[in-house]
Amino acid sequence: GDSVTQMEGPVTLSEEAFLTINCTYTATGYPSLFWYVQYPGEGLQLLLKATKADDKGSNKGFEATYRKETTSFHLEKGSVQVSDSAVYFCALSESGYAGGTSYGKLTFGQGTILTVHP
Amino acid sequence: DGGITQSPKYLFRKEGQNVTLSCEQNLNHDAMYWYRQDPGQGLRLIYYSQIVNDFQKGDIAEGYSVSREKKESFPLTVTSAQKNPTAFYLCASSRGPDTGELFFGEGSRLTVL
Numbered sequence: 078g079d080s081v082t083q084m085e086g087p088v089t090l091s092e093e094a095f096l097t098i099n100c101t102y103t104a105t106g107y108p109s110l111f112w113y114v115q116y117p118g119e120g121l122q123l124l125l126k127a128t129k130a131d132d133k134g135s136n137k138g139f140e141a142t143y144r145k146e147t148t149s150f151h152l153e154k155g156s157v158q159v160s161d162s163a164v165y166f167c168a169l170s171e172s173g174y175a176g177g178t179s180y181g182k183l184t185f186g187q188g189t190i191l192t193v194h195p
Numbered sequence: 196d197g198g199i200t201q202s203p204k205y206l207f208r209k210e211g212q213n214v215t216l217s218c219e220q221n222l223n224h225d226a227m228y229w230y231r232q233d234p235g236q237g238l239r240l241i242y243y244s245q246i247v248n249d250f251q252k253g254d255i256a257e258g259y260s261v262s263r264e265k266k267e268s269f270p271l272t273v274t275s276a277q278k279n280p281t282a283f284y285l286c287a288s289s290r291g292p293d294t295g296e297l298f299f300g301e302g303s304r305l306t307v308l
Contacts, residue, residue: 081237111296120199120285120299121238166237182228182253183297187237 079104083167083186090157090193098152098189100141100167108169110134110143110150111183115164124152124165157193164188197222201286201300208273208280208307216271216303218286224298225291227269231255232283232302241284244269245291273305281307 084099102110109128113121125134130145139154150167167186199220208214220227226245230238240253244263258277263269269288273280283304287297 113297118301120201120301121287121297122299123296126296182240182243183238185230185237185239187235 079108079169079171079184081167081169081184081186083165083189085189087190087192090191092159092193092195093156094193096152096154096157096161096191098165098167098191100150100152100186102148102150102167102169104148104169104171106171108171110141111168111170112139112141112150112152113166113168113185115166115188117163121166157191159193159195162191162193164190199286199288199298199300201284201303204301204303206303206305208305210307211275213272213274214280214305216273216284216286216305218269218271218300219267220269220286220288220298221267222288222298223266224288225266226289227263228287228289228297229253229259229261229269229271230285230287232285238285241271280305 080103082101111126112124114124115121125136127134127143130143133142141150141152166188168183170183202217228243229241232238239255241259242253242261244250247266250261250263260272283302285302286300289297
């Protein structure tokens with residue numbers, strides 16, 4: 078089945094450092110890819126997405142490029158802030174048909190805890 | 196403001212008791228989902244529903260039950276058959292089943308004493 082693997086954390090950085098969180102996936106088809114962020118005590122929020130190969134998703138200074146040849150979707154930010162401290166989840170969306178009805182669901186990676194110090 | 200409301204935020208249960216977690220959305224979304232979050236394991240899909248009066252099992256449905264009698268509501272019951280129910284439960288919705296873009300509630304933390 079489909080799966081998502083994220084780099085192990087936690088990741089600890091100083092403010093203004095460069096961030097990379099690696100994400101690789103396994104999928105049989107052509108999934109859409111997502112990064113979600115979870116701030117302490119909250120649910121998840123969509124950070125960015127890419128729906129086809131070579132697409133770049135970007136939001137709030139974060140970027141990720143859908144690389145089909147390496148099955149990767151690494152998250153990057155040039156200069157992190159203390160407010161970026163959170164858990165980051167990579168995810169893929171598969172779609173298909175069951176019982177005559179289309180369906181879609183997200184498969185998540187295990188999450189990477191990011192802590193940014195002043 | 197539109198969004199997803201989960202309640203209660205914290206819940207304690209004795210072993211052998213069933214408990215129901217509430218999830219309500221006013222986004223007019225068709226699809227709704229329940230995920231379980233455990234430390235270091237990411238999110239795992241319990242059940243999902245694409246339309247009223249219909250739902251499908253996810254990857255870890257054993258010991259859980261759901262209903263979808265109204266578009267806005269998708270309650271989850273954690274039954275006594277769930278062997279390890281202590282976890283953080285997240286409800287989500289999406290405009291349709293194929294978008295992959297989910298909107299999440301703030302979660303409910305269940306602790307079994």
